[in-house]
Amino acid sequence: MMSTNTENLETFYLISFRNLIDSELYEQLQTIINYVVLFDDEEQCLQYIQSLTKDDRIFVIIKDNSSSQFVSQLVTLRQIVFIYIYTKKSSEQLTKNSKKIRDVFSQRDQLFQRIQADYTERSLQKLDEPFVYSIFTANTNQSVSMNTNFIHFQILIDCLICIKSSPNDKKDLISRCKQQYRQKSNEATILEEFEKDYRPERCLQWYTRCRFLDRILKKALQVQNIEILLLFRFLIQDLVEQFKSNKSLPSQRVYRAQLLSKTELDLLQKRTGEFLSMNIFLLANTSREQTRSFLLSLPTYDQTEKVLLEIHSNPRMHDVSHALCSSKEEVLFLIGSIFRMTYIERDHDGIWNIHLMLCSRKQHQLQTVIEQKRNELDIEETDLLSIGFLLQDMEKFDQAEKYYLHLLDQLSKDQEDLSRCYHALGEVMQKKGEYDSCLTWYNKALEAYKSDESGTAMSYNSMAIVYSKKRDYKLALKFFNKALNIWSSVLGEDHPDVAMCWNNIGIINQEEAKYTDALECYHKAWNIRQKCLSSDHPSLGQLHACIGNVNYQLRRYDLALDHYNSSIEIWKKTLGSHYLDMGVIYRNIGLVYRDKGDFQQALVHMKKAESIYRQVCSPTHHQVLQIEKLVNDISSKT
Structure with a gap:
């Protein structure tokens, strides 16, 4: 495969084959669509097209002897705009297969002129601009992921508007554009003017004139290319200021x-x-x-x-x-x-x-929902680290890692932000399951925090969680206790972080089947949280779930059900009916009823769990597959 650039910043592609396009025509085509990709065979070409997003748009030049199977697959793809047949002889049969097959061309000038006219028309008419949106539904029976996407995007926009732009953003954006449009003289000319004459007070005029900036920004928003979006901060912020007038x-x-x-x-x-x-x-x-x-x-x-x-x-x-x-x-x-x-x-x-x-x-409490997510992500004040926290919550861990590593160069003089960035990298590696790398970053954070006792305790707590995942419970307890001692001393015995430590130590004891010790820790956490949190705080629901799990292990089924139901009541009020952990609780209730021999009630609760898993997880997620098996097993006994 051969392409013009390493990355296409727009949605348009022109795709063809090496043995069809010589170097002269290749350079000519670049003046129409800057991103030209050539392939050696049809299978490679098709795989590449299928890897692109549904909003990308492609012009394809094919040979007259292309396989009918290849052509029939091309015309069914949403991304394909037009197909041009380039040959020295007529091939009318292919032209009748689809409206997408534009025509047969034997002269390169005719081919060039047709593609140029088609591209210009579609660009001016904006026919291929992505319609990028997200939906928020007030119906709690609908998909949770839909609302999550909506909230994530609103927070991303807040970050782009609030995080101060770098003096180099404009320079770097222009540099990327020059590389992208080096074969397109019109864009190159406008770029020179933009570089020389751009002023914040005229941002709206420049944005509507520089159509290529609009196209690049739309593509970056569509695929959530954080690197490019950050370069647009100066323009977005200038536009916001102009909108205020x-x-x-x-x-x-x-x-x-x-x-x-x-x-x-x-x-x-x-x-x-x-x-x-x-x-x-x-x-x-x-x-x-x-x-x-x-x-x-x-x-x-x-x-x-x-x-x-x-x-x-x-x-x-x-x-x-x-x-x-x-x-x-x-x-x-x-x-x-x-x-x-x-x-x-x-x-x-x-x-x-x-x-x-x-x-x-402010309508339908949208701002309240967004603020809740910001608090959950620990985004109290929007700064550069906020975008990394958001990427983590979006489960874009590779992007988050790349972002934090890039950020380290910018934070070298700020010890507090540097330690937070190290810690955030540890969190990313933990979520990727790369525990040794994760511990390396947590140790860096520990060194950077130095005199910051709260930060040190947070690092100890995080390291303990990793050791517990590695099933090294001895080290996990060691670091949980280190965190507990610091937080108890600095924050007082009745602080939520102290309760979190007791909760985590309880989980370790539960894993080691020390159920009495586990219950003691959970009750200590409970007593603290009752004092400092509201009666329907989600953390109390989580503790009910933990206590329910221990009672289930001890075969105290009625006590387990009491705590599971209390957990559900709290979470319904605060997190909604389709919170993933709610599915886990319904599953656990199903297991209790199954073990009690009440298969009818077991099936009712397993199906509730199945419904939540299906809405929140992909069809192939291990929890979906597991719950399907449990439903089938219990169904056979009713």
Whole structure:
């Protein structure tokens, strides 16, 4: 495989084969689509295309003797825009297979001109721009992961807006763009002007003029390329400041033309009434007729629907979210703007109308939910480490590791942040199951904390958790007790961190079948948490679960059920009905009933656990497979 750059910052690709494209044509094609990839065989080509995201868009040049199986697979892929047949002889048979097969070309100039015209048309019409969004549903019976994605993105945007940009961000972004567009003279010229003349007060004009910046940012948001997104901080922050000056904009309706796959449209129809976060800067038009006329002029594509977004905005009633562009006919909505989908309907011309109402985070307690997640991630003040914490919570551990390692160079003068970064790297390696590497980072954090007793205790506690996972319970207890002694001395006997230590020591005793000692530790943790936490705090639910587990091991089934049910009552109030650990509790209740011989009740609770696992985990997750086996085993006994 041969490609123009190591990374494509846009969604467009041009793909072909080495024995079809010579060096002269290769360089010509780069002036249209900067990212050109050549392959040696069809299988390699197909595998590469299938590895790309659903929002990437590809122009393909193939030979006239390409296999019919290869061509038939290409035309079914959502990413393929057009297929061009480049040959010295006619091949009409292939052109009849699909609308995606553009034509047969025997002259390179004709081929070049056709691709150039097609790309220009689709770029101007924005037909291939990704429609990147996330949904928040108030229905607790719906997927937890959907709301999690929504909340994660809102926090990511907060980070990009609040974390001060580096003086080198603009310089580094321009450098990346120059590398990306070195064969495209128009973009290169605009880049030179941008580098020389950009001013924060004119950010909106520059953003709407530099279409390639918009395309790069959209791709970075779509794939959550943190490295690129951080380079855009200066522009995003400048745009936010400019948006703040638009509070006096009148209430208005604006419109946007969009092509959506039938699958995407079906999903949105099922979510009518829910909240929608636009995970891009969304550009809309003030003219409904102009936008509809544009949609009507478009050809109909396979598995694609024409959609008109009708947006009602009122900046005086909501958070600052949009700005009028210099053309006065376009409105740009801030990245992360939240809308409620009020209804979706199809008109007599076959255009789907999606009605959106601009909302505030304050509606339906969205801000409360977001703040809860920030507290859970220990993001009290947004700083550079916050993005790493977010990546960890998104389970993007490789990205988080890469991010923290890059961050170490920037934190060399700040001892507190340096020690936090070491500790965060330890957490990442722990979650990746690389325990030896994890302990190395925790030891670095321990050295860096030095006189910070709370930080030292946290490192001891984390190291103890790793040793417990390695089943080295002796060392685990040693470090838990070190943490316990420091926290008890520094924070007092009744602090939540002291309770956490007792809880962890109880888990070690439980693993070693020292059930009496385990219960003693759990009750010490319970007494502390009752004093300093609310009666429905999730930590009390977790302790009920632990005490329930010990009683189950001791075959005190009724006591175990009492604690499991108390855990469920607390978690339902605070974490919702589809929290993953809730599934674990339902499973444990099922096991209690199974051991008591009440298979009917065992099956009821196993199915509740199965329902939660299916919503939160992938179909192949080990917990899903395990619960399916338990359900089948118990079903055979009822």
